[in-house]
Amino acid sequence: MAFEYLNYALIGNVTLLDLIIFGIAVLLAVVIAKAVGFYLKKTFSDRVEMAELEFLIKVIQGLIIVIGIYLALPSFDINLADMLVVGGTIGLVIAFASQKIVSNFGSGLFLIIERPIKPGDSININSVSGTVEEIRVLSTIIKTHEGIYVRIPNEKVFSSDITNYVANVARRFEYTIGISYRSDAGKAIQIVKDLLEKESFVLRHPAPSVFVDTLGDSSVNLRVFIWAPSRVWWSVRTQMLWTIKKALEDGGIDIPFPQRVVTISRATRDAVPPHEGKEAEHHG
Amino acid sequence: MFGVYQIPFCVEAKGITIQVVSGNSLSTYTRISPGGKIAKQLGYGKGKVIINPVEPVNLPSEVTGMLEFHFTPVAVRPGSTITLYLKFPVEIGVFVGDDENYTLIDVFSLAKAKYSLYGTPEKGFITRHVECEVFESEPSTEPLEEGVLTLSLNNSSRDWIEVSRAVFEGSTMRLFYGNCVAMTGEMEVLSRAIAVTRIHNTGSKDAMKPAIRVYPTRKSLIPEKLFFVMEYGVGD
Numbered sequence: 250m251a252f253e254y255l256n257y258a259l260i261g262n263v264t265l266l267d268l269i270i271f272g273i274a275v276l277l278a279v280v281i282a283k284a285v286g287f288y289l290k291k292t293f294s295d296r297v298e299m300a301e302l303e304f305l306i307k308v309i310q311g312l313i314i315v316i317g318i319y320l321a322l323p324s325f326d327i328n329l330a331d332m333l334v335v336g337g338t339i340g341l342v343i344a345f346a347s348q349k350i351v352s353n354f355g356s357g358l359f360l361i362i363e364r365p366i367k368p369g370d371s372i373n374i375n376s377v378s379g380t381v382e383e384i385r386v387l388s389t390i391i392k393t394h395e396g397i398y399v400r401i402p403n404e405k406v407f408s409s410d411i412t413n414y415v416a417n418v419a420r421r422f423e424y425t426i427g428i429s430y431r432s433d434a435g436k437a438i439q440i441v442k443d444l445l446e447k448e449s450f451v452l453r454h455p456a457p458s459v460f461v462d463t464l465g466d467s468s469v470n471l472r473v474f475i476w477a478p479s480r481v482w483w484s485v486r487t488q489m490l491w492t493i494k495k496a497l498e499d500g501g502i503d504i505p506f507p508q509r510v511v512t513i514s515r516a517t518r519d520a521v522p523p524h525e526g527k528e529a530e531h532h533g
Numbered sequence: 534m535f536g537v538y539q540i541p542f543c544v545e546a547k548g549i550t551i552q553v554v555s556g557n558s559l560s561t562y563t564r565i566s567p568g569g570k571i572a573k574q575l576g577y578g579k580g581k582v583i584i585n586p587v588e589p590v591n592l593p594s595e596v597t598g599m600l601e602f603h604f605t606p607v608a609v610r611p612g613s614t615i616t617l618y619l620k621f622p623v624e625i626g627v628f629v630g631d632d633e634n635y636t637l638i639d640v641f642s643l644a645k646a647k648y649s650l651y652g653t654p655e656k657g658f659i660t661r662h663v664e665c666e667v668f669e670s671e672p673s674t675e676p677l678e679e680g681v682l683t684l685s686l687n688n689s690s691r692d693w694i695e696v697s698r699a700v701f702e703g704s705t706m707r708l709f710y711g712n713c714v715a716m717t718g719e720m721e722v723l724s725r726a727i728a729v730t731r732i733h734n735t736g737s738k739d740a741m742k743p744a745i746r747v748y749p750t751r752k753s754l755i756p757e758k759l760f761f762v763m764e765y766g767v768g769d
Contacts, residue, residue, distance in 0.1 A: 416655075417654040417655050418650065418654060418659050419650045419654045420654065449645070449648060450593075450596070452659075453647055453649040453664070455650060476654075478659045
């Protein structure tokens, strides 16, 4: 027979033919999973958020591959009950041998279940700030604000302090704006309040807060607290400061440079010797 | 301005100009309004364009689907139902398509948008905020700028309750237009903290036409809601 070698037992009762059938079945499952993933993406990309869709596709693809493997197993003539025992033992051995991988895998599962972060979120983990690109089984991929790819093992993500800047629907930011001592602080506060009232994304509730915070060396410092929807807070933050600055200048409010007034008193005969003269400082 | 137009056409009102100039296989859509100007190419030379009011939650960007009315407090007797009229800003949608398959090509408004937070930053909702007064009868409005919500307010609790907020979910909204733009809805107040809001699929007058909505054109898989539960209070 030409293909007799296919029936040679390679491991126990498992023949080369069994292995080929198993390989083809798994390959077929992978191909079907890919095709289903492509179909789901094509059909639902307009209807479901991309991050959610990616997660859904991964789960479905994983299920298809597991089912493919399960269906292919009879070709090995393996008793599933025995396999569970053997699988358990092997699993234990592998777990001890690859603790880090298993730990990362477990952490990945918990990250997916607990969902402290999800793709698209703006986050900070340890010293890495950026946007979550993908949560994989073993690692999480972050794109930093500079566009750099960072891969963090899931175990590290799970055990670290995570700051998720967009988990809440609204967030607050603040400015400190110094105006000159000569300027009318009440008028400046009104100008800023009017401006914030006109800006769509500055939330009405909780209302923005503008007040005199400190009397500084060179300026009266106003503090501005603004709440904005998390999805747009950064653009509001970057846009509003310059708008406030221009509105204050248009309203005749000075924004001073840091300054120091030095008064030098001329020495007279009756006065203290020059080396004991003193400089007086006044706030500007 | 609201209605169905056959390409080519030009319509003007209240400083808004909308026109579609047809070519051989393409046509050019242009809209000029106080908010700005937009031009787009449409992939056909003949067909229809529908202009009608849409759910007022799309501008300046799709930050939220919730509409919050914040009005002068109204004290409602336990077990009673009263009818209020509230004004809301109109957004104008321009659709192309045929029969059941429409797509939104433009949305604009003469009203200024303002957002707010209903609830807490952790679990609340960003809302399109409408500060309005309460009318006893249907107020007159300029349809391109304002619409009227006829709100049936029912206090089913055992206490007098002061109501000054009503929040509606975008997917529940049904707008009707004719001489004015209208929604009719109801709010059942269960307690000072909880109320249920709904928008009815009827206009305030018989002759009104139902407006094509933006929500179905998004073809979202998230099912449309029939009501919204306000869990963060009905007062200030």
